[in-house]
Amino acid sequence: MVPLSIDGVSKRYGNVVAVDDLSLTVERGEVFGFLGPNGAGKSTTINMVLDFVTPTAGEISVLGMDARTESKAIRRRIGVLPEGYQTYARLTGRQHLEFAIESKNAADDPDVLLERVGLDAADADRKAGGYSKGMSQRLLLAMALVGDPDLLILDEPTTGLDPNGAREMRELVREEADRGATVFFSSHILGQVEAVCDRVGIVREGHLVAEDTIEGLRDSVSGGETLRIKVDRPDQDALDAVRRVDGVHSAEPDGSAAVPTVVVSTSGSKTAVLSALEDAGLVVEDFSTEEASLEEVFRAYTTEKAEVTA
Numbered sequence: 001m002v003p004l005s006i007d008g009v010s011k012r013y014g015n016v017v018a019v020d021d022l023s024l025t026v027e028r029g030e031v032f033g034f035l036g037p038n039g040a041g042k043s044t045t046i047n048m049v050l051d052f053v054t055p056t057a058g059e060i061s062v063l064g065m066d067a068r069t070e071s072k073a074i075r076r077r078i079g080v081l082p083e084g085y086q087t088y089a090r091l092t093g094r095q096h097l098e099f100a101i102e103s104k105n106a107a108d109d110p111d112v113l114l115e116r117v118g119l120d121a122a123d124a125d126r127k128a129g130g131y132s133k134g135m136s137q138r139l140l141l142a143m144a145l146v147g148d149p150d151l152l153i154l155d156e157p158t159t160g161l162d163p164n165g166a167r168e169m170r171e172l173v174r175e176e177a178d179r180g181a182t183v184f185f186s187s188h189i190l191g192q193v194e195a196v197c198d199r200v201g202i203v204r205e206g207h208l209v210a211e212d213t214i215e216g217l218r219d220s221v222s223g224g225e226t227l228r229i230k231v232d233r234p235d236q237d238a239l240d241a242v243r244r245v246d247g248v249h250s251a252e253p254d255g256s257a258a259v260p261t262v263v264v265s266t267s268g269s270k271t272a273v274l275s276a277l278e279d280a281g282l283v284v285e286d287f288s289t290e291e292a293s294l295e296e297v298f299r300a301y302t303t304e305k306a307e308v309t310a
């Protein structure tokens with residue numbers, strides 16, 4: 001049974017196409033990162049999965065059930081951290097959790113959940129109206145974990161969390177995946193996605209523009225490699241020669257390096273770059289390669305000048 005299948009789903013609001021013929025499948029036990037710039041359609045997609053919004057077209061199945069007609073049964077087996085969800089100001093954190101446990105008919109110990117999300121007992125007994133953003137986010141996450149859900153849907157889960165909170169969130173996500181849960185989470189924070197996701201889908205203007213592992217995405221982005229080459233002396237003609245090599249996007253001296261260093265961005269042959277320097281009379285002392293950062297991958301897939309070879 002596939003935890004989440006989205007098949008040809010679209011959502012229009014008048015003239016605005018929020019989601020356009022989007023299809024993706026999330027496999028069991030996988031942590032799937034759903035990435036995209038502001039307004040790309042992430043929340044609309046999640047809201048359709050949760051049956052808060054009705055699709056204009058397409059089918060969504062969650063844990064083998066129809067998202068529209070079986071949403072109540074689905075709700076009992078998933079854990080959700082929706083974007084912008086509010087806590088009840090007059091209830092304590094513990095009361096929120098007790099309510100979530102009762103309504104899911106679960107047997108969780110609130111103290112265990114509170115500890116997992118890093119809320120101490122004193123905070124748990126305060127009214128949630130006085131919580132900081134990060135504390136509210138931790139409480140909402142604890143509520144999402146109630147009943148060991150088969151699928152966790154987290155919309156921007158690290159919003160409001162400090163770096164420690166964000167790391168703890170990542171650890172929790174991995175723990176949940178290790179117990180066999182599937183996790184679908186949206187984020188703008190690429191480092192978070194890189195650190196925790198098995199696979200990533202990138203959405204742009206309502207379309208899924210990429211669906212792959214981080215490694216796969218890196219490989220598909222042209223200009224995906226940066227070479228740092230230490231040479232015996234600076235030489236402008238050698239730089240010009242490198243710029244003429246097939247696949248080279250840029251070649252610049254690194255003014256801040258202690259020894260003469262050339263930084264080359266290329267999607268072509270590394271050997272051709274090194275040969276061009278040597279043919280121009282330079283001695284290559286050493287070189288290293290750097291992979292495209294996730295930032296570069298994201299930019300390549302989500303900006304107008306997208307240069308993707310896959």
Ligand SMILES: Nc1ncnc2c1ncn2[C@@H]1O[C@H](COP(=O)(O)OP(=O)(O)OP(=O)(O)O)[C@@H](O)[C@H]1O
Pocket residue numbers: 013016017018019036037038039040041042043044045
């Ligand atoms: N209720 C609505 N009525 C009209 N347009 C809407 C509505 N909800 C979303 N949209 C539009 O649909 C598009 C997608 O919005 P959505 O909130 O899904 O994007 P997102 O990827 O979640 O963005 P963000 O990262 O900023 O939260 C946007 O152009 C948005 O203005």
